[in-house]
Amino acid sequence: MEEQAFLARIRERLGRQDGAPVAPYRRGAPEFWTGRSLSSADRVSTFVERFAQQGGQAWVCPDLTDLHNRLEGFLRDLAPPAIGVWGGDTLKEFQIDGLLARFTVLRWGEAPAKSFADTHVGITGCAAAIADTGTLMMAADAWRGRSVHLLPTVHIALLHARQIKTRLGEALPKPGERVPSSLHFVSGPSRSSDIENDLSIGVHGPAAVYALVLAVEGT
Amino acid sequence: MSQTGIRERAKSALQDPLLQQAVQFTTDRLRTRKANVTETFGRWQEWRDRGRDIRAHTIAHLDFYLQQFADNVRSAGGHVHFAADAEEAAQAIVDIAKKRRAKLVVKSKSMVSEEIHLNRHLEDEGIQVVETDLGEYIIQLAGETPSHIIIPSIHKTREQIRELFTKAGGENLTTDTKALTGFARRTLRTLFQSADIGVTGCNFGIAESGTVVLFTNEGNADMVANLPRTHVVIMGMERILPSFADLEVFSHLLPKSATGQNVITYMSCFTGPRRDGEADGARELHVVILDNGRSRQLGDADFQDILHCIRCGACLNVCPVYRQIGGHAYGSVYPGPVGAVLTPLLNPGPEYADLPYASSLCGACFEACPVQIPLHDMLVKLRRRHVAQGLAKRGERAASRGFRLVFARAGRYRAIIRSGRLGQVLVARHGGIDARIGPLRGWTQTRRAPVLAKRSFREGWPGLRQELRQGNRPPATGTEGAPAHETAVNKE
Structure with a gap:
């Protein structure tokens, strides 16, 4: 159907005039919700707790050395044949290149996108995290491919404590802001209860999601 | 409307104890989880108020x-198609598939795609269609349709699933959940990689940015949307929210109401196709916007609010009727209370006119609804509409006429009660009526009808009134026959 005819039918049924102004309304979450704010320490502890409730695991790392030790521990245990990583300088602050040297690493923007289908671990940063719900937000661009955290069995996200917001509304795009082609909010591993209500993990997306939260400013 | 209406379908559902057990277990579980999560979250009524206000404003x-x-979908590089009805929507998608010479289409769960019978249209063109939500994959292999909005395969046992997966090529599968999901993961992964087109629904379309938002737990919608070259979104025209700020409200209302989850596992926001320099994501994005009877509800004070629905399924989980008969008995895409309202509205005429009667009018659906749609009122108004249109059955019309005749005059009412009391002697046994005769048949088929009291409340009222005037409470055991409160209410 032609677009204007389609819209005109709606307008007629509603009894509205073409170009009639839009009435004001109470937009967004209730004020008691948007008015809340957690201290930075509470944001971190709430995120870690809620992320675990969602079936993920998050650790607070006091410094880079601790973060490296934990990441190295994961990779030693997982022994992945191939690791996918965000490309360019996106993870520079976390200084993980040396640690990854012993592994087969595919970098987004350098290795072909299709080859990420065979990665077992994906390492990414995030655009923001949300304390209320234990959520990671990934925004796509040339160096931050969607496949890096979508296709592997294990997703490891590296983030700074300062990236953790209290609530979802703070991480969502503001009016007029340029919105990335893909904004992906991830709260724990892939789950399904479709077989006799029995929870199963990793039916399509990653079966394990880890977050390493760097508590001090990166160098 | 006929003998193949909801009555017959419900009867066959009621003869399937496995189905009933599964439906009751699932709805109990979802309902309890919802109660827990909303209580922990707090101020749920205020969230519902805000949800209703935003939806009402948008519609x-x-x-x-x-x-x-x-406009914003287009400025982000996407294509928009407007479809007046199911036929147009299906044709738009078939045209896209033909232009892309598609052989394989992968899909994530979409009620609207069921509404327009998309799979049949694509398969008629020789295009293979694969459902990728685990539950939908299972019922597609079984050649069936969904029985619950949120958990479509609640009626399948793990043994049945193992058989279906084995037929689909699974080797040495056990009935272990892990083994079964593992097979689905491996099989569907290869299909995601080789599909030409991915079709998804749309939970919300954000007007201010032209963003399509999907809520999923499995992650299959992300595969469907990102891996094939072309992403086709099919959405009902009412699925709009003005802004991202409003999405925050529904990011709480939807998963908490649907499954009692505090947050959905994946919330995916697509704004146009992949951009310059990006190496994944669909290269081409099409959004098909469907009317199909929705605009007819606009401007109708009785039914416009049905377009506020966010398809959470909470009304199914609290409905005493759905609980007994499951989703298939509703005979259409949308089951439960919302289906009993929406289906006859979108498809006027005799075919679904009996659906609004599949309700006890208890109002539990309204209480559960995160945007407070008065579904129980709508069910009554739909019945009235069907009567006005002459769609009511002859027996129902006659019964209503008789009811009006008797209840309009006190004398007639008294007379009919008296003759009923005499007549029931023929059929009453031990204080109840089991005989399946006359107008009682609908009731006595499955239950006992109580006998009429020896003395009605009206007949006892003059004496009762006198006692009340004298300031005496009625005695526990009366001197003249039974006490007033026992004559009024049958104790059987």
């Missing part, structure tokens, strides 16, 4: 927001 200005949404 009241739908022409404006839909135009804004379409």
